Amino acid sequence: MAKRILSSIIDEIIVLFFSFMALVILENASGMIFDFHFIDENSTIANVRIFVGIFLIVHFLYSLTISFGGTSVGKRFCEFCIKAGSIRKSIIKEVGLKWGFFLCLPLLIACANAKIGFLILLFLCIIYTIVSIVTWRKRKQSAFDALLDLSTQQSDYAKFHLSILALLIDACIIFVITVTLHLILSCQVPVEFFTLLYIVIFVYLLVSALLNGKTFGKQLFQLQLEKSSVRSLLIRELVFKFGLVLVVPFLILSLLFNITSTYATFLWSLGLGGFAMVLYYAKNGCLWWTKLTDARFETQHNSRKQRLIAAVTCFFVICMCFEVSRHVNNNHQDNDMVTLGFEYPLDYQIPSRLDVCEYSQFLQDSSILSAKDYVLSLFKKYDVVIIGETYHGEKTQWDFFFDIVSDKYFIDNVGVVFTEYGSAIHQNKVDDFLKTSFSSDTMRLQQCATIMDFMSGGFYNFLVELNQLNSKLPDSLKIRNYFTDIIDYDYFPATYKSRTPNLDNRDSLMAQVTIDWYNKSIKYGGKHKCLVITNFRHAFGYPQGMSLKNEPHYLNFTSGNQGQFLFESLSGKVANVLQHMPNANRKIFFMPFVEPIQHGKWDKAFENAVNKTAGFNLLNTPFGDDEMDLYPLRGASTNHKFQEYYTGLVFVNKYSDIEEIGYPFRQYAAKQEMLQKNDSLNASDEAYINMYYSDQPQITNNIRRTISRINYIEILSLILVSLFGGVLSLYGTLKK
Numbered sequence: 001m002a003k004r005i006l007s008s009i010i011d012e013i014i015v016l017f018f019s020f021m022a023l024v025i026l027e028n029a030s031g032m033i034f035d036f037h038f039i040d041e042n043s044t045i046a047n048v049r050i051f052v053g054i055f056l057i058v059h060f061l062y063s064l065t066i067s068f069g070g071t072s073v074g075k076r077f078c079e080f081c082i083k084a085g086s087i088r089k090s091i092i093k094e095v096g097l098k099w100g101f102f103l104c105l106p107l108l109i110a111c112a113n114a115k116i117g118f119l120i121l122l123f124l125c126i127i128y129t130i131v132s133i134v135t136w137r138k139r140k141q142s143a144f145d146a147l148l149d150l151s152t153q154q155s156d157y158a159k160f161h162l163s164i165l166a167l168l169i170d171a172c173i174i175f176v177i178t179v180t181l182h183l184i185l186s187c188q189v190p191v192e193f194f195t196l197l198y199i200v201i202f203v204y205l206l207v208s209a210l211l212n213g214k215t216f217g218k219q220l221f222q223l224q225l226e227k228s229s230v231r232s233l234l235i236r237e238l239v240f241k242f243g244l245v246l247v248v249p250f251l252i253l254s255l256l257f258n259i260t261s262t263y264a265t266f267l268w269s270l271g272l273g274g275f276a277m278v279l280y281y282a283k284n285g286c287l288w289w290t291k292l293t294d295a296r297f298e299t300q301h302n303s304r305k306q307r308l309i310a311a312v313t314c315f316f317v318i319c320m321c322f323e324v325s326r327h328v329n330n331n332h333q334d335n336d337m338v339t340l341g342f343e344y345p346l347d348y349q350i351p352s353r354l355d356v357c358e359y360s361q362f363l364q365d366s367s368i369l370s371a372k373d374y375v376l377s378l379f380k381k382y383d384v385v386i387i388g389e390t391y392h393g394e395k396t397q398w399d400f401f402f403d404i405v406s407d408k409y410f411i412d413n414v415g416v417v418f419t420e421y422g423s424a425i426h427q428n429k430v431d432d433f434l435k436t437s438f439s440s441d442t443m444r445l446q447q448c449a450t451i452m453d454f455m456s457g458g459f460y461n462f463l464v465e466l467n468q469l470n471s472k473l474p475d476s477l478k479i480r481n482y483f484t485d486i487i488d489y490d491y492f493p494a495t496y497k498s499r500t501p502n503l504d505n506r507d508s509l510m511a512q513v514t515i516d517w518y519n520k521s522i523k524y525g526g527k528h529k530c531l532v533i534t535n536f537r538h539a540f541g542y543p544q545g546m547s548l549k550n551e552p553h554y555l556n557f558t559s560g561n562q563g564q565f566l567f568e569s570l571s572g573k574v575a576n577v578l579q580h581m582p583n584a585n586r587k588i589f590f591m592p593f594v595e596p597i598q599h600g601k602w603d604k605a606f607e608n609a610v611n612k613t614a615g616f617n618l619l620n621t622p623f624g625d626d627e628m629d630l631y632p633l634r635g636a637s638t639n640h641k642f643q644e645y646y647t648g649l650v651f652v653n654k655y656s657d658i659e660e661i662g663y664p665f666r667q668y669a670a671k672q673e674m675l676q677k678n679d680s681l682n683a684s685d686e687a688y689i690n691m692y693y694s695d696q697p698q699i700t701n702n703i704r705r706t707i708s709r710i711n712y713i714e715i716l717s718l719i720l721v722s723l724f725g726g727v728l729s730l731y732g733t734l735k736k
Helices: 002-029 044-069 073-077 087-112 114-139 143-148 158-186 193-210 216-220 230-257 262-284 304-332 357-363 371-378 395-405 408-413 424-435 441-449 457-470 503-523 546-550 562-569 597-608 666-678 683-692 712-734
Strands: 080-082 152-154 223-225 297-299 384-389 416-423 480-485 530-535 574-579 584-588 591-595 614-617 648-651
Touching: 002 044, 002 073, 002 262, 044 087, 044 262, 073 262, 087 114, 158 193, 158 216, 158 223, 158 304, 158 712, 193 230, 193 262, 216 223, 216 304, 230 262, 357 597, 371 384, 371 395, 371 574, 371 614, 371 648, 384 562, 395 408, 395 457, 395 530, 416 424, 416 457, 416 503, 424 457, 424 480, 424 503, 441 457, 441 666, 480 503, 503 530, 503 562, 530 562, 546 562, 562 574, 666 683
Parallel strands: 384 530, 384 574, 416 480, 416 530, 574 648
Antiparallel strands: 080 152, 223 297, 584 591, 614 648
16 A cells, blocks of 8 residues: 555656646747747746646646556556556546546636635545545555456566666766866856756766766666677667757757757756656656667676775765865855855856957947946937836945936936836825925935835935935926836735736836826927836837847747837837846746856956946947847847847946945834824734834845856755765665
């Protein structure tokens, strides 16, 4: 009975893993193969439904394969199988009863009503468990086997266990070698992790073939290859393994869909290729490279000394890679945060052999304006200037923005700012604040804190300074700030952000606030120039014309971008500016990590220019001609240039100088908001506010959000894989 339960758990884990991989693959293809998202970070319920659908499809394919093969990976691991008999009965059991009635029906009901669906699933689990206990005591059969008169038999799958363990050891060795090489090489030249991983896998399999299949794992777990020619081994390892599992998906994606990212292709290989291997093995009891060649493995009985030598060698390789990686990483880092000897990779190490002569020479041009003067100069040609933020609350960028809006030219000719940051439904709050003259700084700071729950003090200080500026200006010249977002930034939002209405249309609604204001200003003959401050992704546009929108591999987002809608509605009157961010958003599965633009070329160029502020048009410049890698959707390449997305670029300061600060009177503001919403403040509410909010500004350090070439996920994986490999090595030594 215990083996039955364990085998079911193993099979469900396999299905869950490949369902997750399928979801990652579909997300990775969004905007490149599919014109819509399979993953929307703001729609949790929809994501769950998508995952349930994928899970049911993957489970159906797995169940159908089990029906024809009579066993599964879980059953093989637990060394039993269904006796040969009627395939019809197996299909009824695996597909009709287990998948259809027991799993599919309640999960589909759960998509409509989660509580009822999961109650039905729980009820079926309880009934099945009770009936199975009864039938097991009487007939040594599970409930479904007893119903269909299916019996099981013990099987010897010892070699299967050893093959899995050998595979895990080899995977550990390949991974730690790749991470170590990646760290060492990337200090000198740009190198993609997954490209290097492909190379290491190829070399590892090639050496394995030349050594008669003797990998670390096979030596450790006593798997000996039957006598085979080198030609057969090369075909087995390089054609049927490396070729079909890794090369074929890469060729299909690159030739048919123009996806050349090795990260993207590796996901497809791991997901689709791995699932194909699982299905093939469940059906045939071997993999196709064994079926198609005469190179097969059998168990051998090595002496304890031989196993000890293999284990020590394996352990030594893992430890050596671990230590080398730790030494090289710590050589480039300088912080007190340490995990198992690794200092956190907060500082990006720019490869020393990057050629930035062309960029540096361009920045020496005396006609290049300062960042502020460049942005102001755009208003002489355009009515709407969009500038991309980095992190909403970061202070130094808001100092830069205030430097722009407080300039006499801006006050006299523009006077209006639109910000993504801030909910449009609370426009009255910012209007009242900016036109009020306060009798003391304390009152000004308190009132500003009540406008919204700021991420940090950057935007808060911007509004405070705007109020101070407006108090010195006549009413006709006071600066106006318009909120555009539909997300509720209250201290106690009425709804969760993920459930904000019409979130799919967020960018179009933000753009519409500006478009409506512009059209109204034109109609009544007022000033109609404005500055739009929004996140860099929202700022994407069509500065070189609308042809980019019709490209088949253009980045497809849920409902376009704020900048796109502004460019389309106010054609010829909009410019967008990228504020240099020495980091590009990457995604490892669903987790975002950062990496400098063009592997750090821009950073090095500005550093060579002594980090002076600069602003210029991107068209026909070395910066504009670079491939746009700031926001590679789901890891895929766009094959477009920066000048196709942005009108210009500004550099304000280096990334290590950006700053995150707190702001005061959060406790006061939270209490005021609670009183407005509930007309009273009970004891529990007051205790909650006193616990989580303070009137003193939070103490924060300079924010440094870059990471080294070997990022945190690689270091964490290296640590875990090294420990896992060490345990397996010890197990292989002690195993009889």
